[in-house]
Each structure stands twice: as C-alpha cells, then as structure tokens.
Amino acid sequence: MRFLLATVLASGTLHAATLDVDVKGPDGKPLADAIAYAVPKGPAPALRKREVNVQQVDKMFVPMVTVVQTGTPVNFPNRDPIRHHVYSFSAPKPFELKLYAGTPMAPIVFDKPGEVVLGCNIHDQMLGFILVVDTPYFAKSGADGKARIEALPAGEYDVMLWHPQLALPAPAAKPLKLRADETNALSYAVTLRPSPPKR
Amino acid sequence: MANPDIDKTTPIGVIDRRTARLQDRIVVFFVGLLMVVLLASFWMIHLTVERTAQKTVRSELEGSARVFKYLLELNSQKFLAATSVLTKDFGFREAIATRDRDTILSALTNHAARINASGMGVIGLDGIVVSDSLSPGSAGKPYPFADLISEAGTRGDASGIRLIGGKPHQIIIVPVLAPLPISWVSISFAVDDAVALERKRLTSTDITFVDASTNPPRILATTVPVSRQADLAKSVAAILKAAPNATRVNLAGDEFEVLSIPLEDARRAPLHALLQLSVEEGLENYKLLQVVMLFLAAICIGTTLLGSIRIARRVTRPIAALAAAAREIERGNYNITVNSTGSFEIQQLASAFTGMTRGLAERDNMRDILGKVSSHQVAEQLLKGEIELGGVEVVASVMFTDVRNFTALAEKMTPTQSLALLNEFLTEISRIVEEHEGVVDKYIGDGVMALFGAPVPREGDTQRAVQAALAVRDGVRELGKRLAKRGLPNPEVGCGLNTSNMIAGNIGSATRLNYTVLGDGVNLASRFEGLTKRYHVPIVAGERTHDQSTGIVWREIDKVRVHGRVKPERIFEPLGAVGSIDRYDLDRLQAWHDALEHFRGRRWAVAKAAFESLSGMQGYGRLSEIYLGYIRDLSATPPPPDWDGAFTLYEK
Ligand SMILES: [Cu+2]
Numbered sequence: 001m002r003f004l005l006a007t008v009l010a011s012g013t014l015h016a017a018t019l020d021v022d023v024k025g026p027d028g029k030p031l032a033d034a035i036a037y038a039v040p041k042g043p044a045p046a047l048r049k050r051e052v053n054v055q056q057v058d059k060m061f062v063p064m065v066t067v068v069q070t071g072t073p074v075n076f077p078n079r080d081p082i083r084h085h086v087y088s089f090s091a092p093k094p095f096e097l098k099l100y101a102g103t104p105m106a107p108i109v110f111d112k113p114g115e116v117v118l119g120c121n122i123h124d125q126m127l128g129f130i131l132v133v134d135t136p137y138f139a140k141s142g143a144d145g146k147a148r149i150e151a152l153p154a155g156e157y158d159v160m161l162w163h164p165q166l167a168l169p170a171p172a173a174k175p176l177k178l179r180a181d182e183t184n185a186l187s188y189a190v191t192l193r194p195s196p197p198k199r
Numbered sequence: 200m201a202n203p204d205i206d207k208t209t210p211i212g213v214i215d216r217r218t219a220r221l222q223d224r225i226v227v228f229f230v231g232l233l234m235v236v237l238l239a240s241f242w243m244i245h246l247t248v249e250r251t252a253q254k255t256v257r258s259e260l261e262g263s264a265r266v267f268k269y270l271l272e273l274n275s276q277k278f279l280a281a282t283s284v285l286t287k288d289f290g291f292r293e294a295i296a297t298r299d300r301d302t303i304l305s306a307l308t309n310h311a312a313r314i315n316a317s318g319m320g321v322i323g324l325d326g327i328v329v330s331d332s333l334s335p336g337s338a339g340k341p342y343p344f345a346d347l348i349s350e351a352g353t354r355g356d357a358s359g360i361r362l363i364g365g366k367p368h369q370i371i372i373v374p375v376l377a378p379l380p381i382s383w384v385s386i387s388f389a390v391d392d393a394v395a396l397e398r399k400r401l402t403s404t405d406i407t408f409v410d411a412s413t414n415p416p417r418i419l420a421t422t423v424p425v426s427r428q429a430d431l432a433k434s435v436a437a438i439l440k441a442a443p444n445a446t447r448v449n450l451a452g453d454e455f456e457v458l459s460i461p462l463e464d465a466r467r468a469p470l471h472a473l474l475q476l477s478v479e480e481g482l483e484n485y486k487l488l489q490v491v492m493l494f495l496a497a498i499c500i501g502t503t504l505l506g507s508i509r510i511a512r513r514v515t516r517p518i519a520a521l522a523a524a525a526r527e528i529e530r531g532n533y534n535i536t537v538n539s540t541g542s543f544e545i546q547q548l549a550s551a552f553t554g555m556t557r558g559l560a561e562r563d564n565m566r567d568i569l570g571k572v573s574s575h576q577v578a579e580q581l582l583k584g585e586i587e588l589g590g591v592e593v594v595a596s597v598m599f600t601d602v603r604n605f606t607a608l609a610e611k612m613t614p615t616q617s618l619a620l621l622n623e624f625l626t627e628i629s630r631i632v633e634e635h636e637g638v639v640d641k642y643i644g645d646g647v648m649a650l651f652g653a654p655v656p657r658e659g660d661t662q663r664a665v666q667a668a669l670a671v672r673d674g675v676r677e678l679g680k681r682l683a684k685r686g687l688p689n690p691e692v693g694c695g696l697n698t699s700n701m702i703a704g705n706i707g708s709a710t711r712l713n714y715t716v717l718g719d720g721v722n723l724a725s726r727f728e729g730l731t732k733r734y735h736v737p738i739v740a741g742e743r744t745h746d747q748s749t750g751i752v753w754r755e756i757d758k759v760r761v762h763g764r765v766k767p768e769r770i771f772e773p774l775g776a777v778g779s780i781d782r783y784d785l786d787r788l789q790a791w792h793d794a795l796e797h798f799r800g801r802r803w804a805v806a807k808a809a810f811e812s813l814s815g816m817q818g819y820g821r822l823s824e825i826y827l828g829y830i831r832d833l834s835a836t837p838p839p840p841d842w843d844g845a846f847t848l849y850e851k
Contacts, residue, residue, distance in 0.1 A: 087289075089296035089377040119378035121289045127378050 016151040017178035019137075022187040023145045023161065030145025031163065031190065033065040035131050037138035038149055038157035038176065047071045048136045051107055054118070054128060056084050061118055061128025065164060067138045068130060073107035085121035092116050092132055115162070129164050154180040165192040221518065222511040229507035230500060237496050244492070248485040256456040256476050257445045263402040263474050264460055270401055271462070271472075275358035275369065281314045282371045282386045283356070295321060295375050295382055300338060303330040311386065317368065321375070322348060322383040329382060333363060347372045348383055360462045360470050363387060367408055367419045367462075367470055395422045404474040408462070409435050412469040423475070427451045431473070435459075438473060447478070454478035517545040521552055533560030590704035595652030596664035596744060597721050598637070599695040599728035600628055600671055602645050607688050621645055624690070627674050635667035636660075640715055646728070653703040653716055661698050661747040665740065665773050668694045672737040695728025697721075697741035723761060726848060727770060730759070735821035736772045745771040752780045754788055755795060756822065758845040767845030787816055794826070799844035803830050 021036040047069055055062045057079045068074060076086050076097055083099040092114030097104050099122075110116060110132040118128035137157070139147035158173035171188060178184060285291065294306035303321055311319035311332055318333030322342045331337050342348060343361075350357035351372040358371050368387040374380035388394075395406040399422045407421035409432075416435035418428055427450035434448040438457045445458040457475040524535050533556050602624050609617035625647060629639045632649040636657065640648040649667070652660035675692040683689055699720025706715050720741070727739035734756050745753055753771040760767040774780055774788070794809030807830050814823035829846070 085289075087377075089292065089381060094296065117377065117379050119376070124287060124376065124378060 017154055017180055018183040019139075019149040019152055019159065019176070019178070020183060020185040021139065021141070021147045021149070021159070021161070022185065023141045023147065023163075024187070024189045025145075026189075026191045028189070030141070030143065031192075032141055032143050032145065034141040034145070034147065034161060034163040034166075034188070034190070035065065035067045035133075035138055036141070036147045036149060036159060036161050036186070036188075037067065037131075037133045037135055038152060038159045038178075039133070039135045039173075040137070040153075041156040041158065041175075044134050045136050051075055053077055054130065055079050056086070056120070056126070059084075059120070059123045059126055061126060063140075064128050065140060066128070066130045067140060067162075068110055068132055069136045069138075070113050070132050070134050071109060071111050072132075073109045074130065075103055075107045077103040084123065084126070086118060086126075087121055088116050088118050090114065090116040093130075096121075131162050133160075152178050154178050154182075159186060161188050161190065163190060163192065165195060167191040167193050220515070222508070222515045225511035225514065226504065226507045229510075230504055233500060233503045237499065241492065241496070244488075245485075248482065248488070252478060252482045252485065253447070253456065256478055256480075257458075260404065260445050260456055260458045260474055260476050263404040263476070264458055266402045267398060267404075267406070267460060267472060267474060270398060271460075275371070278314075278316075278369060278371045278386065278388060279356055279358055279373065282316075282373045282384065285310050285314060285386070286373050286375050286384045292375055292377055292381075295384075296377065298329075300330050304332060304335060307332045314386070315388075316386045317389040318363070318385075318387045320385040320387075322372075322385060324380060324382060331385075333387065342383075342385070344370060344372075344385075347385075351383060360390060362410060362419075362470070366391070367410070390420055392420045392422070395420045398422075398472075402474065404476050407431060407473040407475070409471050409473060410469060411435065411439055411471055419470070423450070427453075431457075431475075435471075435473070439471060442471075448475070450475075514545070517549060521549065524552060524556065528556060528559060533557070590702050592700055593653045593656060593703045593716070594698065594700055595650055595656065595703065595716060596661050596696060596698040597640075597701070597716060597724040598632070598647075598649045598651070598664055598668055598671075599643075599725050600647045600649070600668075601693045601728055601731075602675070603691040603693055603732065604688060605645050605690060608682075608690060611687060624675070624678070627678065628671055631667055631670045631674055635663040635670065637664065637667055650703075650716060652698075653701075654714065661744055662749065662751075664696055664698070665744060665748045665751055666776075668696050668738045668740070669773055669775060675737075692737055693728050693731035694738040695724045695726065695731065695740075696738060696744050697724035697727055698743040698747055699723065699741065719761075719764075723768065726761065730756075730770065730848075734772075734825065738772050740771050740773060742769045742771070745769070748773075750777050751775070752777055752785070752788070755792060757825075758799075758843065760845040760847045762848060767843055787813070787819065791819060791822075794823075798826060798830065801833075801838075801842075803834050806830060 019036070019038060021034075023031040023034040023036070025031040051073050052066060052068050053075045054066050055077050059080060059082075062079075066074070076084075078084050078101055083101050085097065085099045087096040088094055092112040093108065093110050093116050095108050097108075110130060113132045113134050116130040116132060118126075118130060120126035137149050137152050139149045141147040155178060157176045157178060159176050160173050161171050167190070171190065174186060176184065176186070288310070291306055291310055294302050297303070307319040307321065307330060311317070318331065320331035320333065320337075320342075321329040323329050326342055326345055326348055328337045328340055328342050337343075344359065347357040347359050347361075347370060350359075351374065356371070356373045358369065360367055360369050362368070363370075367390040369390055371386045371388075372383055373386075375382045375384055390408055395408060398406045405422045407423055408419040410417045410419055415432050416439075418432055421428060421431075423431055430450040431448070434450075434457070438446050438448065438459045440446075442459040442461070445456045448455050448457050455475045455477055457473050459471045459473050462470040462472055527533075527535050535556060536553060602621075605617075605621065605624075608620065612620065624645070625642060628647045628649075632639050632647070635651070637649045637651040638653070640650050642648075649664075651664035651667070671692060671694055675690060679689040679691075697720050699718065701716045701718030701720050703716045704714065706717065723741060727741060730739045731737060736754075736756060739756060740753075752774045754774055756770045756772050758767045758769050774784070780788075790809065791813055794806055794813060797806035797809055800806075807827060810823040810826045810830070813819040814827065
C-alpha cells in the first residue's frame with residue numbers, strides 16, 4: 001500500500017502535469033471552498049487508500065468543505081467538550097453518528113460519488129459538505145481562489161468545478177489534454193445561489 | 200287649469216270651511232314654531248353627538264384593528280415558531296428523508312396533532328406535493344399555493360391565509376433543513392368561528408372573516424349573530440370599498456361601524472377580516488341626554504301650548520264678544536256695551552264698535568222722523584245730530600184730520616176704488632201739511648196726524664198749522680166738487696187743532712221706534728177733531744192756537760172742559776185770513792159772538808133770541824141749535840153761581 005502510494009507519487013512527481021485553477025465569484029472576487037477535480041477519460045484511477053478527517057471544532061465542521069475519492073473512509077473527530085450528533089440525509093451516504101465525544105470507533109466510508117451535506121442534530125447552525133468524486137485528482141480553492149491539482153498523469157480529463165452554493169446548472173465539464181511536466185491553467189467565474197436564510 | 204276650490208270672492212257671512220278658528224291658528228303657529236326650533240336643535244345635537252360617537256367608535260375600531268393586525272402577525276410568528284421546531288425534530292426529518300409516502304403521511308398526521316394544526320403536508324423542493332394529511336389525493340400534484348413556497352424560498356419561511364376546501368386556513372410554510380432544505384412542510388390552521396371568537400375576546404369587537412372573491416361575498420367565520428349575517432354579507436362590498444376607513448352599516452335594524460382589514464395581499468387571496476362595533480354603544484351617553492332633552496322639550500311644548508292658548512283667548516275673546524255684539528245689532532238690539540278688555544288695539548276696536556253701535560241706534564231712531572221730514576235742511580240737521588231726538592218737551596201744534604162720510608162714499612165704489620180715493624185724500628192732506636212745513640206723523644185709518652213745531656221748532660209754526668187746516672178744509676171742498684160731478688156724495692173733513700206743551704221723541708220698543716209726540720194737548724187735538732162732528736164745523740182749534748196766530752178771523756165755538764181737568768178750554772174755528780171774509784159774514788160773526796156773550800152772562804132770554812135769529816143763517820144752524828139746547832137745560836135747572844159757561848166733555 002505504502003509502496004503503491006509512493007510509486008504514484010513518484011510517477012506524479014516525475015512525469016506529472018499540474019493544473020492551476022483560478023475561481024472567481026460573481027463579484028469578481030476570489031472564491032474559496034471551490035473544488036476543482038479532473039476525471040480521467042478512461043478507467044477510473046485506483047483509490048488512494050487514506051483516511052480523511054472532518055473535525056468538529058467550536059460547533060463547526062472543519063474543514064467545512066471536504067473532497068474525497070469514492071470509497072474513502074472519513075473520521076469525524078469531535079474536538080469540542082460537548083457532544084455532537086452528526087448526520088446526513090444526502091443520497092450518496094445517509095448516515096448518523098449519534099451523540100458522541102472524541103472520535104467514533106469506525107470511520108464512515110463514502111462509497112458513492114455525490115454531494116453529502118453534513119449536519120448536527122443538536123446544533124442547527126453546523127453545516128458541512130463532503131464531495132465524493134471518482135478521481136483522486138482534486139483540489140480546493142483557498143482564500144485566494146486558487147486551487148492546484150498536482151501530479152496529474154498525462155492524458156485526457158474532464159475538469160469539473162463544484163461549490164456548495166454553485167448556481168445550477170453547474171459549469172459544464174471542461175475537457176483537457178494534459179502532457180507530462182506541463183502546467184495548465186483554467187479560470188472560472190461562477191454565479192452562486194443565495195446562501196440559505198438562517199432560521 | 201282652474202282650481203274649483205278657489206272662488207274669486209268669498210261672500211261675507213259665508214263661513215269658509217278652510218277658515219280655521221283664529222285661536223287655533225295662533226296656537227298652531229306658536230307650537231309649530233317651537234316644534235321647528237326644537238326639531239332643529241335636536242337635529243343639530245343629534246348630528247354632533249352622532250359625529251362624535253362615530254368618531255369615537257371609529258377610533259376604537261382603529262385601535263382594535265391595530266390589535267388585530269398585531270395578533271395576526273403574532274399568530275403567524277407563533278405558528279411559524281411552532282412549525283419550525285416541529286420540522287427540526289430529528290425523527291420527523293428522518294421520516295421525511297425516507298421518502299416513503301405512507302411513513303411521511305403518518306408522521307405528518309402525528310406532528311400536526313402535536314400543535315393542534317388542522318393539516319400538514321410535505322412539498323418537494325420542486326413544488327410537487329409529496330404528501331398532505333388534509334388531501335392525501337394531492338400527492339404528486341403541484342402544490343396549489345406556489346406563491347407561499349416561493350416566498351419561503353426567499354424569506355426562509357412563509358405564512359398566509361388561504362382557502363382550503365372553501366374554508367380559510369392560516370398556512371405556514373417552513374423548510375425541512377438537513378441542515379440545508381430538503382423539502383417544504385406546510386402546516387395549516389383552520390380560521391373558524393372559534394378563532395373569530397378568540398380574536399373578539401382580545402379586540403373587543405365582533406370579527407367576521409369574509410371571502411370577497413365570490414359575489415355576494417361569503418362569510419367564512421364570524422362572531423356576529425346569525426340574524427345579522429345576511430345584512431352583513433350584503434354590505435361587504437361597501438365596507439371593502441370604504442377601507443381603510445370604517446363605514447356605517449345597518450344590520451337587522453341596528454347601526455354598526457365596520458372596518459375591513461385585508462388578511463393578505465388582496466391579489467393573492469381576497470380574504471378580509473371585518474371588525475365591527477355597535478354605534479349604539481358609542482351613543483349610550485347620548486341616550487340619557489336625549490331623555491333629558493325630550494323631557495325639557497315636553498315641558499317647553501306644554502308651556503307654550505298653555506301660554507299660546509291663553510294669549511289666543513285674550514286676543515279672540517274680545518273678537519268673539521264683538522261678533523256677538525254684531526249679531527245683537529243685526530237683530531236690532533242696540534242696547535249693548537262691548538267689554539273692552541285686552542290689548543290697546545282691541546280696546547280701540549271695542550270702543551269704536553260701541554261708538555258705531557250708538558251711531559247705528561241713533562240713525563235707526565232717526566229713520567222714522569227722516570221719513571216724515573220733507574225739508575232737506577231739517578234732514579241734514581237731524582243727520583248731523585244737531586237736533587235732539589230724545590224725549591224733550593216742546594211747544595208744538597198737532598192737527599188731526601178725518602174725512603167724514605167716507606163710509607158712505609165707499610159703499611158706492613169697489614174696494615180698490617175706495618182705497619184709491621182714500622189715498623187721494625191722504626196725499627192731498629199730506630201735500631198741504633208739507634207745504635206748510637209740517638210733518639205727517641202718522642195715518643190713523645182714514646185720518647192724518649200732523650205736527651207743526653216738532654221735531655224742529657220754527658217761528659210761525661202755529662200760524663202755519665192754522666193755515667194748513669184752512670187749506671185742508673178748502674182742498675177737501677174742492678175735491679168734493681169734483682166728486683159731486685162724478686155723482687158721488689160730498690165728503691166732509693173734520694180737523695182738530697191744538698197747540699200745547701208736549702213730549703216729543705222716539706216711542707216704541709227697541710226694535711221698532713216711532714218718532715211722535717205725547718201729551719194731554721195731543722189728546723185734546725184728537726178730541727177737537729171729534730168735536731167737529733158735534734158742532735158741524737170743519738175745524739176746531741184750541742185756545743193757544745187761537746192766541747198764537749194772527750191775521751186769522753176766528754169764530755169762538757164753545758168752552759169745553761175735558762173730563763178730569765179743572766180749567767175749561769175755549770175752542771175756536773178759523774174762518775179764513777183777515778180780508779178774505781166779506782162784510783156780511785163778519786156781521787153775522789159779530790152777532791154770534793154777542794149772542795155767546797149773552798149766554799155766558801146768563802142772560803138767557805136775550806141769548807135765546809140772538810141764537811134763534813142766527814139759527815136760520817148758513818153755518819150757524821147747528822151751533823145755534825146746540826146753544827138753544829143749553830139754554831133750555833139751564834133755564835130748567837139754573838147753573839150754580841160759579842158756572843163758567845163751559846160744556847164738559849165726557850165721551851171721548
Ligand atoms: Cu453538534
């Protein structure tokens with residue numbers, strides 16, 4: 001396992017391409033928490049087997065937006081002194097972690113691609129997202145609106161963009177042919193849905 | 200078009216049926232005037248109070264409306280809060296998340312019961328009903344109140360009042376958050392009479408919920424009694440038109456102020472709440488005022504009625520008295536005095552009336568004498584009131600004339616002819632009297648009574664009376680000649696003439712007065728007329744007549760004593776004016792007077808011889824015969840020493 005990972009990493013490093021994605025919001029400002037992912041045209045890449053943590057800190061999901069490859073187990077460690085009751089009714093993975101403190105015994109494995117909205121039954125304001133994608137090539141934009149997908153093997157991809165508030169329909173997949181050791185850049189200007197009113 | 204009711208003139212004395220009594224008119228006028236004033240003030244006060252009451256009621260209504268709106272908001276908040284809590288129930292969310300219709304439906308029913316909602320539904324984010332406890336059949340169909348969903352989409356939730364199955368419901372739309380909206384939940388609460396009653400408790404006004412989309416508008420729920428609902432439904436259109444102001448509505452006989460409040464944006468749902476307050480309640484204080492005012496008005500009217508009746512009586516009583524007096528005058532009774540009480544004008548009228556009565560009476564008294572007076576001067580004097588017509592003592596001459604053997608004349612004629620003849624006589628005598636400025640007092644049968652020196656005494660009255668008597672004598676003689684030609688008997692006239700003091704004036708009853716003269720002298724004149732038959736002379740005149748006339752040749756007839764009187768009266772016959780008698784006749788007259796002297800000197804034999812010598816002479820036959828008779832009697836029974844030669848008249 002570790003070997004395989006190393007190999008991939010090595011190959012990525014050696015013969016890989018890089019994709020720089022720049023995301024801007026409707027007002028032209030950099031948009032954070034946008035996820036860009038490249039789905040190779042061909043067989044789905046193998047799962048990079050590693051666990052991901054979505055913590056609960058100060059009654060918030062940290063990070064709020066998480067992207068994982070399909071089949072990735074996700075832990076929900078509770079860093080707060082109080083208990084949480086994390087759940088999702090989203091179709092890819094409805095689950096419920098009844099009131100717990102610390103890290104639950106078993107991680108939740110997200111085995112279907114799609115958007116999973118996370119909530120806490122006792123803290124209405126807690127909102128988190130897990131995007132489950134069929135590719136290991138993804139990146140999340142930072143406050144500067146930039147997301148860099150590295151170690152992309154040369155080949156053809158469909159590049160997708162997702163954001164929790166992305167107005168529908170989402171931007172169409174952008175087909176992209178990547179060569180090794182090449183850096184490509186893509187930029188998005190997206191429109192967002194209004195944030196849901198807080199009640 | 201001519202109005203047949205209106206005559207051009209109303210004859211005097213004809214009472215118009217429309218002519219009300221003056222008294223009634225006065226009373227009606229005053230009371231009517233007061234009524235008008237009272238009504239006007241009542242109306243003004245009523246108007247003011249009404250306006251104030253209306254203002255009060257309306258401001259109360261507006262206050263209630265604010266409370267109502269606040270309640271509306273509060274209620275929707277309350278329902279929203281309750282619903283939100285409900286939709287965050289994890290079990291509920293889990294049930295929704297199952298997307299199993301039956302499970303969802305049972306969860307909805309269960310949760311609706313928790314907050315006493317009448318129904319609960321789940322609507323997908325796409326607006327399609329997932330499940331609805333009120334109408335399970337609507338699943339899979341678009342939710343009917345898409346506007347509420349859309350509002351909830353932007354605002355996070357929505358509340359509205361909508362008709363479900365024709366009944367108003369407050370509908371709450373909230374999202375089911377997991378934690379982002381996964382669907383909408385609608386919860387509905389029936390707005391029914393119970394809700395209206397609850398609102399009435401809080402706003403203290405009657406509440407009605409109406410649906411204005413139908414015609415007529417439909418009452419959905421109300422606290423108004425059934426008896427008033429029909430009228431209210433009819434008035435809804437007007438009430439809605441007046442909004443946001445209140446309007447006046449009559450419901451089953453009572454007045455209300457009604458204000459309408461839209462429950463929703465009217466474009467979405469034409470539902471309104473009507474708040475109503477009774478105007479009566481606002482007018483409660485006025486009721487007492489009204490009673491007091493009515494009481495005062497009654498006193499006012501009563502006082503005015505009594506007062507005006509009194510005034511009217513004071514005005515009309517003298518008028519009625521005057522009317523009664525006028526009726527008396529109509530009957531000929533002038534002996535009346537009109538009571539002159541009342542106002543100055545009435546007193547004036549009464550005194551004028553009394554004056555008029557007196558005037559009328561005087562004129563009436565004069566009417567008789569006026570008819571007798573031929574002289575215009577005298578008539579004028581009479582009319583001016585310069586001649587006293589009351590009982591006054593006057594010195595006047597009275598003449599009675601009588602046509603003798605008129606009966607014999609009449610026998611040879613038809614009644615019409617004899618009457619015509621009589622009138623001829625009387626006309627002639629009257630003409631002669633008037634010619635001598637005398638007055639024909641009256642006709643007595645076939646005779647005439649004439650006055651000289653009354654009612655107006657003038658110089659030479661007695662003289663003219665004697666001349667009139669002579670003229671009558673001559674006139675009748677002339678007439679006799681004319682009659683003799685027609686083969687009719689010769690009429691003779693007898694004429695009594697006497698001058699004396701007598702009472703002149705109006706004599707008779709109040710209704711019929713005659714101006715005439717009274718007194719012994721008058722009776723004596725009548726006696727003298729009778730004596731003409733005895734002495735066979737045409738004229739017998741009294742002593743005073745004889746003494747007061749001049750230029751007349753007199754023949755003394757006799758000395759008579761009227762029964763009951765002491766003093767004897769010498770009687771004379773005027774023969775004619777001095778100069779009109781021839782010598783021969785004067786000689787005989789002298790012889791007569793000598794014989795009379797002998798007789799009175801008791802020289803019977805000388806007297807007898809003188810009378811006997813005169814008895815054969817024309818005009819002295821009968822007189823001498825009478826005296827020869829006296830002498831026979833006196834010779835047989837000599838008279839007492841105090842004999843004055845008078846013959847006593849016994850018979851009338
Ligand atoms: Cu929590």
